[in-house]
Amino acid sequence: MKAMIIRQFGGPEVFESAEIDKPAVKPGHVVVKVAATSINIVDTMIRQMGKELPLSPDLPAVLGMDFAGVIDAIGEGVSGFAVGDEVYGCAGGLADLQGSLAEFMLADARLIAHKPNNISMAEAAALPLVGITAYEGLMRAGTSAGQQVLVHGGSGGVGHIALQIAKHLGADVYATGGGDAQLAMIENLGAIGINYKTESVADYVASHTQGKGFEVVFDSVGGANMTNSFEAAALNGQIASTVSLVELDLSVAHFKGLSLHVVFMLIPMLHDYQRQAHGEILAELAKMVEAGAVKPVLDSEHFKLEQVGDAHARLASGKAMGKVVVSV
């Protein structure tokens, strides 16, 4: 079968076209004919950093985590799926798991769900990693109706799904962005936009929460921005963070009695730990999508499998608005 492989880690130019063996099905798994895949920041980190990251695969490797496609073969012990079913998931592209930049992909059946029936394959492929991350963070933070929820990075991959789910849960949702296009996207998705370049945390905490702070802060920016999340949180507030590779002074968290939930959604794939939770979350997300409450936004530029290097470069450029998708 056709695949895009890498034989070395490095820039977006390392991808090359190759013919490799189609994966054989095995117990508990399905083989999927991939229709589309989307690029996530972690894909670009693996490609660039290689074995500096504990999760990178051995070379040569097929990268790509997210996919949507059609079931081609069913392994022993798999129930609830049939050949020909349209499915989506995040199931490969790291450690010993072959990725989705290929015509066919082997996927643990616990990691997948039926694709929402009202969106395209490209849109479905955009959703798994960011959707599971957003859902897990909001759930661990106990997000509920009537709360004031702030999403940092509201026009980003995780952020734009997190704000839609939070709104669906009945929260009053606010989201930060750094420019007119980002804020337009945020407002279009139903949240109140905050320009973090022109408003200080103290200012928007004062104007939107009467100084009390947000009950839930979803930080999809991470790193040094965590300090802003601590400042924006209410007493005993809940913070979900997707990027906590940072050294941080926790004093503010102490005096406010905060909870910090670090979301690292690759754990089930990396450690074969509670994988069924991901299939369950994807089934929940499919319901939200079919109800019209959640819809992934795609970048204006689309790519074919052979152009995956360009797709990585597009995401890395910071110019993409919405998810960068590759059709297979």
Next chain:
Amino acid sequence: MKAMIIRQFGGPEVFESAEIDKPAVKPGHVVVKVAATSINIVDTMIRQMGKELPLSPDLPAVLGMDFAGVIDAIGEGVSGFAVGDEVYGCAGGLADLQGSLAEFMLADARLIAHKPNNISMAEAAALPLVGITAYEGLMRAGTSAGQQVLVHGGSGGVGHIALQIAKHLGADVYATGGGDAQLAMIENLGAIGINYKTESVADYVASHTQGKGFEVVFDSVGGANMTNSFEAAALNGQIASTVSLVELDLSVAHFKGLSLHVVFMLIPMLHDYQRQAHGEILAELAKMVEAGAVKPVLDSEHFKLEQVGDAHARLASGKAMGKVVVSV
């Protein structure tokens, strides 16, 4: 009325005996005739550090947060309590709240509960601050039956109550201590003792959890010990910490997808925020005490009101085993 006051911040010698006005009752409050109070680390920090801490009172001040005693007067709007009732709570000794090192104390009725009927006034006075802290941390960490729970500092004020509550919730409880006396106290309270001076985290995670780590880690030591808590936690583990005034590398928390709950139990007193939660927790704790599941351990040395400086010195010495109590 008689009280021990401080006119300056400093060492344990700053306490002096004085006659001050008995507090008048006010709406939503009760006046309690104090029978006993206990010393907490935060009391010694306020006495020593003064206005370096954002929570210290103006001088002259009556310190002391915990108390047990008898209701002397009931304010307008208070229900569920009557003059003569035996009560306990943590309700003063910081900011603008008069403390318990006095014959009488004004207490917000939402912060108190009826004293457990099977323990002494001294024992009841030992419980509020550490009991609420332990309870809040375990609840926020979602502690439940069958989990493996590790308590760092199992013979300390908060730790020895946390391990009893965790056991009462049905968890398998392990607790660290640094010497034979500490470990004997831990085992006597029903937990499995771990000598952190002779066993590495990796060793006891291997021997007690088959390398998987603890689902809940209650860190009552804090500071640099948080690194040990991260190391001891399972994937997606929950950590409750009582002392997070520290700068910390969160990378381990990232790759394990941990949740960190910072417990700062003075928030309701300092900010008049959800005070009723403390009364409710104390009522729950009273049930656990009356069921024989939780019992505060008192240090072998007892003190009278005039000796409060000696009581502070005893706690600061690190030689106390169990809570240091002062009879009023």
